[in-house]
Structure formats: structure tokens, C-alpha cells
Amino acid sequence: MPVVAFYSRDSNLELQDEWEKRLGAYYPRIKLVPLLSDQAKEAITALLWKPPLQRVRKLSNLKGLISLGQGVDHILKDNLIDNKIPVVKIVDPFMAKSMSHWVILSVLNFIRDTFGYYDQQKNKIYRSRKEINFSSLKIAVYGIGAIGSVVAKDLKHLGFKVEGWSRTEKNITGLNSFNGKTKFKELLKKCDIHICLLPLTNQTYNIFNNSAFKIMKPGSCFINAGRGEQVVEKHLIENCKSGRISSAILDVYRKEPLSKNSKLWEQKNIRIWPHVAAETNPETAAKQIANAIKCFENGKLPPNTIERKLGY
Numbered sequence: 001m002p003v004v005a006f007y008s009r010d011s012n013l014e015l016q017d018e019w020e021k022r023l024g025a026y027y028p029r030i031k032l033v034p035l036l037s038d039q040a041k042e043a044i045t046a047l048l049w050k051p052p053l054q055r056v057r058k059l060s061n062l063k064g065l066i067s068l069g070q071g072v073d074h075i076l077k078d079n080l081i082d083n084k085i086p087v088v089k090i091v092d093p094f095m096a097k098s099m100s101h102w103v104i105l106s107v108l109n110f111i112r113d114t115f116g117y118y119d120q121q122k123n124k125i126y127r128s129r130k131e132i133n134f135s136s137l138k139i140a141v142y143g144i145g146a147i148g149s150v151v152a153k154d155l156k157h158l159g160f161k162v163e164g165w166s167r168t169e170k171n172i173t174g175l176n177s178f179n180g181k182t183k184f185k186e187l188l189k190k191c192d193i194h195i196c197l198l199p200l201t202n203q204t205y206n207i208f209n210n211s212a213f214k215i216m217k218p219g220s221c222f223i224n225a226g227r228g229e230q231v232v233e234k235h236l237i238e239n240c241k242s243g244r245i246s247s248a249i250l251d252v253y254r255k256e257p258l259s260k261n262s263k264l265w266e267q268k269n270i271r272i273w274p275h276v277a278a279e280t281n282p283e284t285a286a287k288q289i290a291n292a293i294k295c296f297e298n299g300k301l302p303p304n305t306i307e308r309k310l311g312y
């Protein structure tokens, strides 16, 4: 009977049961046990979201780790996990579409000034507000892998001018895409809406800092559903105050959950979402996870095993 160590949201047992049921449909008799329990010592694989890594290190039978999300930075953090242990990420078209919906919602809220109208309603003001001409806007999507490429294409289908940026060169039919530091700066300068969907790596850590914000056009919109550590939050607040950024919509933070003391809450042109843009869906992700567990049990490398050197 395959035993899998499980950790998500402080070892939520209800969630663990749901995953066990979903995975059982593809891998009968699979048993999920809490990462912090004694039984976890038998586990060959672990299914994890933001686990205590010191505990994961103690499991000596592990042959592979599976992230309960699309990102794996929470497992690679501080290089605590032996780099011989393969790490698998979820690649799920359902999640890519959810992300796309959230980004589209954020972009449309920005250009149609949704929150300005909400404020007017509070004061019973019936008046049109300045509308941004969408056909003159340029959108940059930073990170055009399995998720970002879907987002960029969907925005294009809505009639926006979209360009993509990634660390390495990518050829995506129907999308102008760029790579490298010079092109990164060019996009920062010429685009009006900046969408960060990058994976967290040494290269993307703090990538949105004062030097990036300062070359954006005044009145830009910044949307982050990548990782909090890619943004210097203090710099973001400064640029939101100065108007360089007229609206920021955030789903991720350097420290999650976002502390009640964070100044981000108080900045009125920053919108806060609690890391929900594209949540992992047990229904759509179970098949690939069950397959990854089977691969590890049989000594094979599963699809979507990340490249340790790249960090994603």
C-alpha cells in the first residue's frame, strides 16, 4: 500500500481526506498520512504545500516530492532538501485558466475604474468617469510558461496589445515575446499594464524594485500573481503613493498570510487578494499527482519534474 506524507495548511485533515479520495480514484489503496505523524517515516513520496522543511529532511525513505501547487519555491527554499530528490510541480490547464480569469478581472477593473464607481455609489453619485482607451494600451506579461502563455493569449483575444517576457527565449505562436535584461527594461518603459507571473528563482527575487518601477510610465498598473518575494513591497508602496503606479493588484506577498501590520493594506490604490488567483483543484490535479506517485514507487521520473538548477 503506497504511503504518502501530506502537508498543506497546517496539516488540515479534511483536506488530506479529500486528496486521499481523489487520488484513490486513480491509485486504489493509496494512503495519505500527516507529514508530522510517525507513519510519515514510511513514505516514499510527499505531497506538500509550504511544509516545515526540517521535518521533510528527516524522512529517509523519500524518493520524490510533489508540490501541491504550480510553484515549487516553498520546497526549494534555503536549499534544505537534498538536490538528488526529484521535485514535481502541477501543470494544470484548469489552473492556468483560473489565473487567466483573475488577471482579466484585474485588468478590466483597472481600465473600467470599477472601484471608482463603487465609491461613487456610496455617495449616490451618478456620473461617468474617465475611461481608458483599451486599444492604445500595451500589456506586458512577465513569465510566459504554462500559465503566462495562456493569460497572454486570452488577453490578446480580448483585443489588447500584449507582449511576453521570459528568462529564456520562447517561441509562442501568435505572441510577441522577449527575453533578457535589456528587453525587460524596454517592456517596463513602453507598457501600461505589467503582469508578473514569474516563478521565484535567484534571478527573479526582488526583480520589481525601485529601478524597475521608476522606469514604468506614470499611471501604470501593476498586477502580481507570481510570488511576493519578486516585489520590494516598500518600493511598491512608494511608487503607488507617487502615482507612478496608479493601481496595484496583488495576490501574493513576501510573508503570507499578509500581516495585519503591513502597510500594503492601507495604501488605497493597492488591492489585496489572499493568494487565491489560481488555487489547486483536487478534482483536476489528482490524475497527474497519482501518476507521479506511481512513477516514484516504480523508480521512474514523473512528467513535470522540475529542473533543480533553474528552480522551476
Ligand code: GLV
Binding pocket: 068, 069, 070, 071, 072, 278, 280
Ligand atoms: C500557487 O501559488 C501555486 O504555486 O500553484
